[in-house]
Amino acid sequence: MESKPMVWVGRIGAMTLFLLQVLARVVPSFRKPGLIVRQIYNAGARSLVIVMLSGLFVGMVLGLLGFDTLQRFGSEDSLGVLAALGMLKVLGPVLTALLFAGRAGTSLTSEIGLMKSTEQLTAMQMMAVDPLRHVVAPRFLGGVVAMPLLAATFCVIGLFGAHLVGVQQMGVDVGAFWSQTQDAVDLHDVNEGIVKSIVFGITCSLIAVYEGYQSEPTPEGVGLATTRTVVTSSVMVLLLNYLLTAAFLTRS
Amino acid sequence: MSSNHSPPAEAGDAVIEVRDVHYSVGGRKIFDGLTLNARRGRITAFMGPSGTGKTTLLRLITGQAMADSGSVKVWGEEVSRMSSRELFALRRRMGMLFQNGALLTDEDVFENVAFPLRAHTKLPESLIRQLVLTKLHAVGLRGASRLMPAELSGGMARRVALARAIVMDPDILIYDEPFVGLDPISMGVICRLIKQMNDALGITSIVVSHDVQELSSIAHESFLLSGGKVVAAGTPDELSRSNLPEVKQFMGGLDDGPVAFHYPAPDYASDLLGDAS
Numbered sequence: 267m268e269s270k271p272m273v274w275v276g277r278i279g280a281m282t283l284f285l286l287q288v289l290a291r292v293v294p295s296f297r298k299p300g301l302i303v304r305q306i307y308n309a310g311a312r313s314l315v316i317v318m319l320s321g322l323f324v325g326m327v328l329g330l331l332g333f334d335t336l337q338r339f340g341s342e343d344s345l346g347v348l349a350a351l352g353m354l355k356v357l358g359p360v361l362t363a364l365l366f367a368g369r370a371g372t373s374l375t376s377e378i379g380l381m382k383s384t385e386q387l388t389a390m391q392m393m394a395v396d397p398l399r400h401v402v403a404p405r406f407l408g409g410v411v412a413m414p415l416l417a418a419t420f421c422v423i424g425l426f427g428a429h430l431v432g433v434q435q436m437g438v439d440v441g442a443f444w445s446q447t448q449d450a451v452d453l454h455d456v457n458e459g460i461v462k463s464i465v466f467g468i469t470c471s472l473i474a475v476y477e478g479y480q481s482e483p484t485p486e487g488v489g490l491a492t493t494r495t496v497v498t499s500s501v502m503v504l505l506l507n508y509l510l511t512a513a514f515l516t517r518s
Numbered sequence: 519m520s521s522n523h524s525p526p527a528e529a530g531d532a533v534i535e536v537r538d539v540h541y542s543v544g545g546r547k548i549f550d551g552l553t554l555n556a557r558r559g560r561i562t563a564f565m566g567p568s569g570t571g572k573t574t575l576l577r578l579i580t581g582q583a584m585a586d587s588g589s590v591k592v593w594g595e596e597v598s599r600m601s602s603r604e605l606f607a608l609r610r611r612m613g614m615l616f617q618n619g620a621l622l623t624d625e626d627v628f629e630n631v632a633f634p635l636r637a638h639t640k641l642p643e644s645l646i647r648q649l650v651l652t653k654l655h656a657v658g659l660r661g662a663s664r665l666m667p668a669e670l671s672g673g674m675a676r677r678v679a680l681a682r683a684i685v686m687d688p689d690i691l692i693y694d695e696p697f698v699g700l701d702p703i704s705m706g707v708i709c710r711l712i713k714q715m716n717d718a719l720g721i722t723s724i725v726v727s728h729d730v731q732e733l734s735s736i737a738h739e740s741f742l743l744s745g746g747k748v749v750a751a752g753t754p755d756e757l758s759r760s761n762l763p764e765v766k767q768f769m770g771g772l773d774d775g776p777v778a779f780h781y782p783a784p785d786y787a788s789d790l791l792g793d794a795s
Contacts, residue, residue, distance in 0.1 A: 386621070386622055389616055393633065393682075
């Protein structure tokens with residue numbers, strides 16, 4: 267038996283090679299834009315409801331707890347700043363990525379795994395069609411495009427949720443809420459959120475299509491691969507979030 | 519019966535030649551000096567018990583796997599030496615029918631049959647429509663063109679897959695276990711279609727199966743695989759008259775013989791009476 271660290275090194279290597287193979291097919295797959303659009307719909311539009319609902323509730327909790335803490339220092343007017351920065355920098359990208367892994371990632375993995383176990387991928391190869399180009403690359407691209415859009419939606423709805431609780435319910439001044447937010451949040455913070463959500467989108471989509479494509483072509487194999495997608499994506503997202511946060515802090 | 523088939527005009531030369539192939543997976547030997555061939559315009563059957571590597575043989579012929587040693591030639595060209603571009607060109611001249619059809623689940627019947635055309639040609643939509651409907655009509659499913667694969671029965675799915683396999687007008691048509699899990703009616707339909715494709719289009723057909731009865735009625739030549747080798751070859755009639763124990767067991771469906779009924783085990787009595795350790 268190989269030792270555990272070696273298995274992990276091997277897996278990271280295999281995934282990197284797989285990423286290169288998929289990237290090499292990204293440009294050719296643009297020749298069939300319809301496939302990519304369908305995958306953006308699958309990964310993006312179908313995750314929209316869960317992302318919006320979660321965003322609303324997270325924003326509302328942020329409003330509630332933020333107000334409770336800030337009012338002890340008499341600075342409840344800064345609630346908007348807290349909510350906006352929290353959403354943009356961490357909660358938006360991270361929570362959206364976790365939801366994305368659970369909703370879109372698992373469906374990508376199980377779909378590709380099922381295509382593999384029912385010999386659809388082999389059939390494509392036999393019809394002289396490259397499944398990496400026809401199946402994997404469009405799904406990967408769809409996820410990469412959808413994830414930042416979902417994160418942006420999450421942030422906007424979350425801010426709305428914080429506004430709902432903070433302003434409507436707790437009575438924070440509307441003008442103060444928005445003007446302080448406008449002052450405190452600059453482009454740098456928005457960029458951090460965008461970069462993170464793009465990186466998480468690439469990570470989650472890659473893991474999802476990789477696990478599906480490499481899964482054992484059996485019912486158990488597909489089930490295991492789906493679980494691995496969620497576990498690996500979640501850990502990777504949280505790890506990368508730390509690294510990216512640190513990187514952005516040293517740059518500012 | 520097979521004896522009154524008249525082989526097509528230019529029949530005779532081997533399209534697929536497999537010579538002395540050795541192949542093993544994970545230390546387990548699958549082929550140990552396998553030699554066989556399939557001739558143009560004929561229906562050739564590869565038979566054998568489960569686990570004799572019939573499907574693996576198809577993977578070797580289509581270039582999805584490479585033999586450890588020996589040669590696999592299609593139209594006189596070594597498959598293992600082909601670049602992936604040449605391999606794709608080769609596969610464009612082959613059609614393959616998979617065990618369960620392997621239809622694309624997210625496309626309807628029409629789009630499944632149209633898939634190879636859309637991938638490899640720039641034909642106008644009207645011509646694609648005509649081609650697809652012609653092929654669907656040939657398998658009797660023109661009326662099902664807008665159904666999704668999930669709405670088809672097993673037999674129908676396999677007929678759609680057959681329509682897809684012939685839509686590019688291949689020279690070789692490969693059937694991987696075409697009869698598995700079908701009711702007698704669907705089986706008869708598939709059987710008739712295989713023969714019809716071969717007679718009408720002159721396609722070289724390879725059928726991998728263990729359904730002796732069905733194969734005997736359509737195959738021109740059969741190879742019986744066992745233990746990684748061809749143990750017998752000939753017309754179905756010749757095989758059924760063979761005296762080799764492997765052939766008799768397989769053709770007659772006897773439960774014990776060279777392929778043992780019992781998985782290797784310690785002595786029965788001592789196993790029953792011994793410690794449960």
